[in-house]
Amino acid sequence: MDNSPKHTTDLVRQGLAKRYRQEARFRRMGMTAIILGLAFVSMLFISIIGNGYSAFWQTYAQLEVHLDASKIDPEGTRDSDVIADADYGGIIKQSLRDMFPDVTGRRDKRTLYRLVSNGASYDLKDFVVANPDRIGTTIQLWVPADDDIDMLMKGHFDRDKPESERRIKDNQIAWVDTFVEQNRIESRFNKTFFTAGDSRDPELAGIWGAATGSFFTLIITLLLAFPLGVATAVYLEEFAPQNKWTDVIEVNINNLAAVPSIVFGLLGLAVFINFIGMPRSAPLVGGMVLTLMTLPTIIIASRAALKSVPPSIREAALGVGASKMQMVFHHVLPLAMPGMLTGTIIGMAQALGESAPLLMIGMVAFIVDIPTGVLDPSTVLPVQIYLWADSPERAFVERTSAAIMVLLAFLIAMNALAVLLRKKFERRW
Amino acid sequence: MSTTALIFTLVLLAGFSFWLGRKRSFAVVNGDAWKLHSLPNYYGYYTAIWCGIPALMITAMWLFFENTIITHLVVVDLPEEIRSLSPDRLNLVVNDIRNLVSGNIVSSDVDPAMRAAADHYIHLQAISQAALTVLVLAIAISGALLALRAIRQEKRARNAVERIVMIFLLASSTIAIFTTLGIVLSVLFEAIRFFETVPLTSFLFGLEWSPQMAIREDQVGSSGAFGAIPLFAGTLLISFIAMLVAVPIGLLSAIYLAEYASKRVRAMAKPLLEILAGIPTVVYGFFAALTVAPFIRDSGGLLGLDVSSESALAAGLVMGIMIIPFVSSLSDDVINAVPQAMRDGSEGLGATKSETIKKVIIPAALPGIVGGILLAVSRAIGETMIVVMAAGLSANLTANPLEAVTTVTVQIVTLLVGDQEFDSPKTLAAFALGLLLFVVTLILNIIALHVVRKYREQYE
Amino acid sequence: MTFQIDSGIDLPGQELGLVSKMPAVENNGKVSRDDRKTVGDITHADPRMTCRDVHVWYGDKHALNDVDLDIGKNEVIAMIGPSGCGKSTFIRCLNRMNDSIDGCRVSGDLIMDGQDIYDRKMDVVLLRAMVGMVFQKPNPFPKSIFENVAYGPRIHGLAAAKTDIEEIVVTSLQKAGLWDEVKDYLDQPGTGLSGGQQQRLCIARAIAVNPEVVLMDEPCSALDPIATARIEELIDELREHYTIAIVTHSMQQAARVSQRTAYFHLGDLIEVGETDQIFTNPKHQLTEDYITGRFG
Structure with missing residues (x-):
């Protein structure tokens, strides 16, 4: 060639x-x-x-409510217990009937009552208990509208569709239009969403309960996982002899990091709940399960942080007569701390977003009350999202998305904090 | 005293004994701290440890056994006809008593025997709590006193404290092992109990999965079928779709960012893609169910295809999106581990960039990439929320991605959520599935980690 | 021309007090250290590559300052000089390996076969097929010995049939003097060879494309003396077919293998000449300082 x-x-x-x-x-x-x-x-x-x-706004309707003394406090005692016991639901219904006197049929009446939220009677009660001097007068009260009305006002229902295909009927639309004409309807910031617990009624449901549950769960996770993770990393990096046993521990940690999270849930269910007999749905158990799940992340990050501390620091400390323990706790650990904290924050962010193992230990219950301690039944934000995502009401789609936005905001904040910490303390030796 | 208050008191006591120990160390040398063997703080720690640790351990032990013992005592005092019930029924009775105790049952018509038992339970609880308080406080105080008495000039407090810290460090490092052990034992025991009723072979090779057991014996379909093949098939189908999405996109974007992209593009695109890794799986699940599944169903409808609204395609697609950053960051690592000298050698011969990538870099990085993909597969198999929210419940044995399938994780969740009964084959089946899931992912992880490690050593 | 002290380059001469005002010609007849014009004949009777006014910048760092040099056909030209003097930078310009370094700029004329290699019309792939390169550290691909050598011909489509490829591989390995050692292990990985064998494999890989020029960037710096001697012999044999530009740290090596030598100092080309003349009677004070071991 x-x-x-x-x-x-x-x-x-x-x-x-x-x-x-x-x-x-x-x-x-x-x-x-x-x-x-x-x-x-x-x-x-x-x-x-x-x-x-749109879930951050909620439609409110203004009602003209006559606080009939004979219904609220017939004996005029003005005793708050008596006042609180009155039938406020009835009063709200009365005020709606007064507004639309030509509604007569039983069915139509019931539809009419559904214009405002079930929560309206509680709002009214709170108002009257706080202002007993207004009993007997007529007041203008803003109450949350029902979720269907809310959705209608936000344009999620198509008015042009035939009535049979709509969730909301013609007469309801007519009533709402009356409200609009009289300037009795407005959109307000949805405070309930941030302050309430779960509810079957979308307009009364909030994320505060789940957020509190998440908070308790994360506190437990942090209190357990941080010291244990750091201690493990310190032992493996600074003290462990090079032998089979250490190898076994290391292989274990690496494998645990890749075990599906739901398996940790099975462990929690079988060991913590069934074997030890801890309460179901408690943040304490959730925190313990998440601890086991996030430990590998924290250990691996902490070990990397310890590795990055140069040996010269250790030699210097030992050289001036510090014991090995003093060397670690006085010199190495403070220098490795930013890296460990970064790893811990990332682990906590992981734990905050986790839901599968918590389903296993019963944190998936419908819980209205805001939990007050680590043993109270509660749920967490991602599980709340899961629960709402399963609900058929259109208004829950909106709230699920809003809850996701809140959760993502937390996660982004945590990750930003980790990045910031890393940037701030990044050291080149 | 309630347990919380008790622990709080213990912490306060320990803090106080730290102060006492420190003070005492000064006292024994008349204020000349340099004469002491250890720094004064170590005497404080020493005293605090003796005050707090034994007391805390006793508390933990007590709380651990308290329930069992009290229950036993209550059961012993129950009327004869209740005690002679079968263990299962007895458990139910005990549960009822516990519910009475915690006030969960407020109905008025409670069996007086039960009421009495509950009162007994409450009484025992009160006694136990009081005994615990007295015991623990006594142990804490005497521990502190003993430690204080032991403080002398030549007392090696630092060594003692360091030994205890060392024990704590060592114990922490074993948690990983206990976790693995706990996982294995918890799923293994229940799985074995499951295989006592359903033979292993019919579980592993059975073609039908319908765990709906009848509550009463005489109901139709009371047997249930526990053939896991449809679940494996569904899991694999969805994982396969996910890998079809994630591997090309993840790998190609890692290559593009590492070899082609300018610094500015890399600085922008990389963190944006990494956002995908930080999004909770429940969000992906919602996205799949709300946006992707209807979109696929509607576009399938336009093409005249009959697409299930819980199609494997939707779940797999979204799972693939979730795994993209996982594949791309692992690929990025292995591609960057290929030495620059390889690129120089190839480009020095006149190879174009893509030829260098395809013929030198990817073959060199292949073991690492394969390891990364195996880890990604293990992740896809174990992923729960996306499939729970977007995949179906019915166990279809099909390879058609437009139909609904179910997966191992979906079945674990459905079998266990809300179900309180712990002994039915239905619940136990969940643990058998869990065992399977654990074993499969463990094998994948071990192979993958091994391959990746071998690959790293090659270039170190 | 005045010398600009560049803050980015370390200045061994400066520390020794070598950079100071001195007369243009020193009392021993050498050109003074201050004078940075190239001394000696930069041209070649039969040039393969012609370089004029070549400047190279890495970002703000002026790494190569106004270099003029011819590289003749079938000659071995050695580039010597202290670390950071620009000799590697220079030969990396010759097949545009600097292109892949961020912030690198090259100006001036580098002509090969009447075409400027930095011209827009010049094709890098083609250029590199004509100007091969061997690197400091042996860098065989993690493939078999056969595939390592066959890589270049394959990507460039030099052989249509399988037998052609085999023929190229065999002749290249023979030319690189590696054939007898590896002929029974062609399917073994190239990374399993010894360092010297790996470097000869890389040379075989470079000449398998049949280039006109082979650039060698300190090809023996990672090898032991015996392997080095083997490579030096090989370079001498290859001269018959190829033009070779070699960068080396070892003056002895330059003296042994090259016909012409170019001495670089801190980005300047100080002196060019016949190798014998450079090592026996350098005309520039800096060259003398370097080859007599005053610094470097």
Whole structure:
């Protein structure tokens, strides 16, 4: 064969166009992958925010309520117990009937009552208990509208569809329009969403209960996982002899990091609840399960942090006569602390977003009360999202998305904190 | 005293004894701290440890056994006809008593025997709590006193404290082992009990899964079928779809960012893609159920295809999106581990960038990439929330991604959530599935970690 | 021309007090250390590559300052000089390996076969097929010995049939003097060879593409003396077919293998000449200082 350089360059030149086409094609594939990935991120956020932002507002309706003394406090005692016992639901219904006197049928009446939330009677009660001097007068009271009305006002129901295909009926729309004409309807910031516990009524449901549950669960996780994780890392990095036993521990930690989270839930159910007999649905158990789950993350990060402390520091400390323990606790640990904290925050963020193992230990119950301690039955934010996502009401879709936004905000804040911590204390030796 | 208050008191006592111990160490050397063997603080720690640790351990032990013992005592005092019930029924009775105690049952018509038992229970609880308080406080105070008496000039307090700290460090490091052990034992025991009723072979090779057991014997379909093949098939189908999405996108984007992208693009795109890794799985599940599944069903409808609203495609697609950052960050690691000299060698010969990547870098990084993909598969198999929210419940044995399938994790959740009865084959089946899941992911992880480690050593 | 002290480059001469005002010609007849114009004949009767006014910047760092040099056909030209003097930078310009370094800029004329290699029309792939490169550390691909050598011909499409590839591999390995050692292990990984064998494999890989010029960037710095001697012999044999530009730290090596030598100092090309002349009678004070071991 011809081996002259001239021949070679000719051959290379012949193939060039095709090779550059391949190059361009490969590059385009890479670019497409990035764009697809970014498109998924934006689709996710657009879908969540688009569905959820409206949940931060809630439609309120103004009712003209006559505080009939004979119904609230017939004997005029003005005793708060007596006042609190009155039938406020009835009063609200009366005021709706007064507003639309031509509604007569039983069915229609019931539909009419559903214009405002079940929570309206509680609002009214609170008002009257706080202002007993207003009994006997007529007041203008803003109460939350029912979730269907809320959805109608937010434009989630199509008025143009035939009545049979709508959740909301023609007469309801007519009543709402009356409210609108009289300026008796307005959209307000949805405080309930941030202050209430769970509820069957979307307009009364809030994330505070789940957030509190998450808080208690995370506190337990932090209190257990941080010291245990750091202690394990310190032992393995600074004290452990190089032997089989240490190897076994290390292999175990690496494997635990990749065990599906639901398996930790099975462990929690079988050991903590059935064997030890701890209460179901308690943040204490949830925290313990999440501790086991996040420990590997914290241990691996803490070990990396310890490794990055140069040996010269250790030698310097030992050289001035510190014991090995003093060397670790006075010199190495403080220098490794930012890295350990970063790892811990990331582990906590993981724990905050986790739900599967908590389903196993019963933190999936419908819980209205705000938990007050680590033994109270509670749920957590991601499980609350799961529960709401299962609810059929249209208003819960909105609230689920809003709850996701809150959860993501927390997660982003935690990760930002971790990044900040890393940036601030990043040290090049 | 309530347990919380008791622990709080213990902490206060320990703090106080720290102060006492420190003070005492000064006293024994008449204020010349340098004469002491250890720094004064170590005498404080020493005293505090003797005050707090034994007392705390006793408290933990007490709380651990308290329930069992009290229950036993209550059961012994129950009327004869209740005690002679079968263990299962007896458990129910005990549960009722406990519910009475915690005030969960407020109905008026309670059996007087039960009422009495509950009162007995409450009484025993009160006694136990009082005994615990007295015992623990006595132990704490005497521990502190003993430690205080032991403080002398030549007392090696630092060594004693360091030994205890060392024990704590060592004990912490064993938690990983106990966790693994706990997982294995908890799923293994229940799984063995399950295999006593359902043979292992019919579980592993059975083609039908319908765990709906009848409550009464005479109901139709009381046997239930526990063939796990449809679950494996569903799990694999969804995982396969997920990998089809995640591997090309994750790998190609890692390659593009590492080899082609300018610094600015990399600094922007990388964190944005990593956001996907931080999003909780429940959010993906909601996204799949709310947005992706209806979208796929509707677009399938336009093409004249009959797509289930819980199609495997939707769940797999979203799971793939979740796994993208996982694949891409692992690939990024292994691609960056390929030395620059390889790139120089190839480009010095006149290879284009893509030729270098395809013919040198990827073959060199292949073991690492394969390891990463195995880890990703293990993650897809164990993923729960996305499939619980977006995949179906019915166990179809199909390879059609447009139909609904169910997975191992979905069945574990459905079998265990809300179910209080612990002994039925239905609940035990969940543990058998859990065992299976654990074993499969464990094997995948061990292989993957091994491959990745071997690969790293190659370039170190 | 005045010398600009560049803060980015370490200045061994400065520490020794070598950079100071001195007369243009020293009392021993050498060109003074201050004068940075190239001394000696930069041209070659039959040039393969012609470089004029070549400057290289890494970001703000002026790494190569106004270099003029011809590289002749079928000659071995050695680049010597202290670390950071720009000799590696220079030969990496010759097949544009600097392209992949962020912030690297090259100006001036580098002509090969009448074409500027930094011209927009010049194809890097083609250029690198003509100008091969061997690196400091042996870098065989994690593939078999056969595949390592076959890599270049395959990507460039130099051989249509399988037998052609085999022929190229065999001749390249023979030219690189590796054939007898590896002919029975062609399917074994190239990374399993010894350091010297790996480097000869890399040379075989480079010449399998049949380049006109082979650039060698300190090819023996990672090898032991015996392996080094083997490579040096090989370089001498290869001269018959190829032009070779070699960067080396070892003056003895330069003296042994090259016909011409170029001495670089802190980004300047100080002196070019016949190797014998450079090592026996350098004309520049800095060259003399370097080859007599005053610094470097």
